[in-house]
Amino acid sequence: MMLTALGLMSGTSLDGVDVALIETDGRQVKAFGPSGYRPYSETERSLLRRALAEAIHLAQRDARPGSLAEAERAVTLAHAEAVAAFTAQNRISYEDIDIVGFHGQTVLHRPERKLTVQIGDGAALARAIHIPVMHDFRAADVAAGGQGAPFVPVYHRALAQSLAREGPMAVLNIGGVANITYIDGPDTLIACDTGPGNALIDDYMFRVMHQRFDCEGRMAAQGAADEAWIARALELPFFALPPPKSLDRNDFAALKLGQVSPADGAATLTAFTTAAIARIVALLPKPPKSWIVAGGGARNLTLMRMLREQLAPATVEAADSLGWSGDAIEAQAFGFLAARGLKGLPLSYPATTGVPIPMTGGVIARP
Known part of the structure; x- marks a missing residue:
């Protein structure tokens, strides 16, 4: 049976809430609906940055000390507002939506401690929007010994099946963290996380230039990368680990560039991000022949140029060029995952998160 599912995603880049509607049976996507976006305000971003800093000390996944409780209320309200605006703009009735997939905002990801924390109150959201909400997708996987990430690969596979393309191929999502799905x-x-995505670049631009990100990679394009610094950074143990593996957004925050110009700093961090992605190729069964890039990183022209250089002779193309909605893919994925969860289908697998057996997941909150 086909379901109309609304997916909500607030990624580690802290930019805002993506909204996307799809029609799916949890195995295939019958149709893409409209998508939307509700940016976080500067006040909300500041609150989330404080919450991220305080979350480092969390020992229990349901604890909300300090600013985390306020941040959870803000995240829930932002998602409710995003759904209200989206349904109004697209003249969609709440009764026409079967399920909402609500990822929440990740503030801590420590799978080695069996701990992953996404703030956002699923029950409060369901009451606010009057639609059943599936949330808390990652907890069951982590509790069973999995990495709890990445969760989008099963959706990437559904998309890739429509391409009729010779494999192997890789779908690369570059949000705050970069992750890959290898399909053959x-x-x-x-699947696994490959290393930093936009997080290091965004944080650097915010710290040095008071800008949220390096628009189109213009700052990095003007600088020169410090190859010796990149080589040292790539010696960190994470990059030699085989998949599956996953990261917290702030796992590389301790890396310091020293005294460099803003352009050279942006160039170095952009080149480090692409070199980390390229490192995964040697750990895969075969080198991918083609790469499809989604997420905010696909709009960074300097990052895309560096990726093409690092991954040659494989082709590298933005998801949008295939008719996919690169910015909405993760939101679509959580609508798809909600439909799968409703039907008890697996959301994660041994080769995607390291969980011992294929696992379903998610918790349903009804209005």
């Missing part, structure tokens, strides 16, 4: 026919699905 219907049976081979491997």
Whole structure:
């Protein structure tokens, strides 16, 4: 049975809430609906940055000390406002939506401690929007010994099946963290985080230039990368680990550039991000012949140029060029995952998160 699912995603880049509607049976996507976006205000971003800093000390996934409780209320309200605006703009009735997939905002990801924390109150959201909400997608995977990330690969596979393209291929999502889905026919699905995505670049631009990100990679394009610094950074143990593996947004925050110009700093961090992505190729069964790039990183022209250089002779193209909605893919994915969760289908697999057996997940909150 086909379901109309609304996916909500607030990523580690802290930019805002993506909204996307899809029609799916949890196995295939029958149709893409409209998508939307509700940016976080500067006040909300500041609150979330404080919450991220305080979350480092969390020992229990349901604890909300300090600013975390306020941040959770703000995240829930922002998602409710995003749904209200989206349905009004697209003249969609709440009764026409079967399920909402609500990821929440990740503030801590420590799978080695069996701890992953996404703030956002699913029950309060369901009451506010009058639609059943599936939330808390990652907890069951982590509790069972999985990495709890990445969760989008099963949706990437559904999208890739429509391309009729010779494999192997890789779908690369560059949000705050970068993650890859490796697809080779219907049976081979491997996934992992590769390292930093936009997080290091965004944080650097905010700290040095008071800008939220490096628009189109213009700052990085003017600088020169410090190859010796990148080589040292790539010696961190994470990059030699085979998939599956996952990261917290702030796992590389301790890396310091020293005294460099803003342009050279942006260039170095952009080149480090692409070199980290390229490192995964040697850890895959075969080098991908083609790469499809989604997420905010696909709009960074300097990052895309560096990726093409790092991954040659493979092709590298933005998801939008294939008719996919690169910015909405993760939101679509959580609508898809909500539909799968409703039907008890697996959301994660041994080769995507390291969980011992294929796992379903998610918790349903009804209005």
